[in-house]
Each structure stands twice: as structure tokens, then as C-alpha cells.
Amino acid sequence: MKVAGFSFIRNAVLFDYPIVEAITSVLPLCDEFVVAVGESDDDTLQLIQSIPSDKIRIIHTVWDQSAQSHAGGRVLAQETDKALAAVSADADWAFYIQGDEVLHEDSIPVVREAMQTYQNDKNVEGLLFNYVHFYGSYSYVGDSRRWYRREIRVIRNTGNVASYKDAQGFRTRDNQKLKIKLIDAYIYHYGWVKPPETQKKRLRYANRFWHRADTIEQAHQSLETFDYSGIDSLAPFTGKHPAVMQPRVDRQNWQFSFDTRQKKYSPRVRFLTFIEKLTGWRIGEYKNYKMA
Structure with missing residues (x-):
């Protein structure tokens, strides 16, 4: 069984992406790892080159700056597809990790066993992972309906799979949902844990891939830093972070506290949340996949 990892990144230093931790977290599962490094305004290339592994293969890309590619975050899927296209054709599985995601050791x-179990079952086109979304600091996780619970991160390397919409998930090239198996594995998402001033810079930059420039300027001109306090609901994190993330956790140099008893829900969301807590069923949940 051959496994390839793949990812894309740009301006990782400028916006404090834990891309080194992301790649390092999945390397034990991979025989090779392809990183599409976009032309950056910082030392992103040198950062990736500093990872001490001969499994890593870098491809150099230039992001499409056209309005069409920016609409709906499409450029992120384009960069994902560039990395996937560079994966060796003889790889059985391809493990996708984004620059702010980390696989817990x-x-x-669990992942290795699942890939071995379904290696010859062509009906299984991917593996579905559970998500833990951190917010504001390394001590809180999102627990409301606004956070997606699961997503595909391992796909069968058939050449017939492409990144979907803004690169959150995958579909076949003819736009069919992948047939997947849910596994008891966890991706930790750290995109919403940064110093407030860095978070504001990141959002101002990233929003270009979804919104018009004048709309972005109006939304950000009144704030010097990002205000984390507007979140609807958080829960305390009581587990342990991936080992590769612990140095970052120890370096946190800003303060954020949140009263986890408060729930800023509309009556409708409050009812839907009650049903989910009671039954585990998330009514109306977005599912970009089919169970195999």
C-alpha cells in the first residue's frame, strides 16, 4: 500500500499558518508528500524546505488572480488540484491536509488500519474524519451548528477526484459525491487561533477569495484587531493537543476568555441544538459525501 500526502500553502509566515505541524502530523502515514507552494510575500518556501524529511516534494505555483477564480474561494480548490495532480500515479490513497489542520497522533x-482494510474495496472512495475546531485560544472549541463536524481527508487515488468549491471537500470530476467510510479519527482545526492582529490580517487577505475589495475594506477599517468575543457558543477543551502543536500552545502570547455558559442562539437554532444534543442528529447538516 502506497500513501501520498498533499497540501497547498501561500504566505504561511505572514499569516501564522501551522503548515509545518500540519505536514509533520501526517508524514508517518505517507510515502511521499506533495506541497504546492504558491508565490508568496514571505519565506513560506524556505519554511517548507526546512522540514527534515526526504518524503516532501515541492511544486511551485502561481495563484490565479482573476475574479472568476476568486468567486466562492475557487482558487483554493485550484491549488488543491495542482497538488493532487502531482501525486504519484501508483499511490493507492491520497491524504489531504490544509495549512491550519493537524492530525492527532x-x-x-486508526487511519492506517482503515486504509489497509478498504484498500481493495473499490466501492470505498474516501475516508471521513471527525473535526475539532479551536477558537480564540487553544483552550476553547466551537460547539455550535456553525462548525462542520466531519469532512473527507483521505481519497482513493483514481485520478477521477477533484477538490470541490472552496476546497473543503471532494467530488468526482463529473460532480458526484464520493462514497466514504466514517472512521474514528480526528483532525484538529486551528484556523481561528491566532493573535488578534494576525487574525485580522489573515481575514482581510482571505476574504478577497469570496468578496469584493470595497466590501472587505468596509468590514475591516474600523478594527485594529480581530474581536473573538462575538462567537455564539464555545466549550472548554479538556483533551490534549497533538504533540506537534504543543510548542505553539506554549507560545500563546494573547489572552482570550469566554463564558461557556452563554449561548447566543436564535430560538430556531436553540431548538435545533437541543435536538442534536438529545439525539446526535444534526437536522439539515451539509453532507458532501455518501456512505459506502
């Missing part, structure tokens, strides 16, 4: 045996 406790999940490595």
Missing part, C-alpha cells in the same frame, strides 16, 4: 493507527 492518536488517530494514526
Whole structure:
């Protein structure tokens, strides 16, 4: 069984992406790892080159700046597809990790076993992972309906799979949902944990891939830093972070506290949340996949 990892990144230093931790977290599962490094305004290329592994293969890309590519975050899917296209054709599975995601080391045996179990079952086109979304600091996680619970991160390397919409998930090239198996493995998402001033810079930059420039300027001109306090609901994180993330956790140099008893829900969301807590069923949940 051959496994390839793949990812894309741009301006990782400028916007404090844990891309080194992301790549490092999945390397134990991979025979090779392709990184599409976009032309950057910082030392992103040198950062990736500094990872001490001969499994890593870098491809150099230039992001499409056209309005069409920016609409709906499409350029992110384009960059994902560039990395996927560079994966060796003889790889059985391809493991996708984004620049702010980290696989917990406790999940490595689970992922490896699942890939081995379904290696010859062509009906299984991907593996679905659970998500833990951190917000504001390394001590809180999002627990409301606004956070997606699961997403595909391992796909069968058939050449017939493409990144979907803004690169959150995948579909076949003829736009069919992938048939997947849910596994008991966890991706930790750290995109909403940065110093407030860095978070504002990141959002101002990233929003260009979804919104018009004048709309972005109006939304950000009144704030010097990002205000984390507007979130609807958070829960305390009581587990342990992936080992590769612990140095970042220890370096946190800003303060954020949140009263986890408060729930800023509309009556409708409050009812839907009650049903989910009671039954585990998330009514109306977005599912870009089919169970195999």
C-alpha cells in the first residue's frame, strides 16, 4: 500500500499558518508528500524546505488572480488540484491536509488500519474524519451548528477526484459525491487561533477569495484587531493537543476568555441544538459525501 500526502500553502509566515505541524502530523502515514507552494510575500518556501524529511516534494505555483477564480474561494480548490495532480500515479490513497489542520497522533493507527482494510474495496472512495475546531485560544472549541463536524481527508487515488468549491471537500470530476467510510479519527482545526492582529490580517487577505475589495475594506477599517468575543457558543477543551502543536500552545502570547455558559442562539437554532444534543442528529447538516 502506497500513501501520498498533499497540501497547498501561500504566505504561511505572514499569516501564522501551522503548515509545518500540519505536514509533520501526517508524514508517518505517507510515502511521499506533495506541497504546492504558491508565490508568496514571505519565506513560506524556505519554511517548507526546512522540514527534515526526504518524503516532501515541492511544486511551485502561481495563484490565479482573476475574479472568476476568486468567486466562492475557487482558487483554493485550484491549488488543491495542482497538488493532487502531482501525486504519484501508483499511490493507492491520497491524504489531504490544509495549512491550519493537524492530525492527532492518536488517530494514526486508526487511519492506517482503515486504509489497509478498504484498500481493495473499490466501492470505498474516501475516508471521513471527525473535526475539532479551536477558537480564540487553544483552550476553547466551537460547539455550535456553525462548525462542520466531519469532512473527507483521505481519497482513493483514481485520478477521477477533484477538490470541490472552496476546497473543503471532494467530488468526482463529473460532480458526484464520493462514497466514504466514517472512521474514528480526528483532525484538529486551528484556523481561528491566532493573535488578534494576525487574525485580522489573515481575514482581510482571505476574504478577497469570496468578496469584493470595497466590501472587505468596509468590514475591516474600523478594527485594529480581530474581536473573538462575538462567537455564539464555545466549550472548554479538556483533551490534549497533538504533540506537534504543543510548542505553539506554549507560545500563546494573547489572552482570550469566554463564558461557556452563554449561548447566543436564535430560538430556531436553540431548538435545533437541543435536538442534536438529545439525539446526535444534526437536522439539515451539509453532507458532501455518501456512505459506502
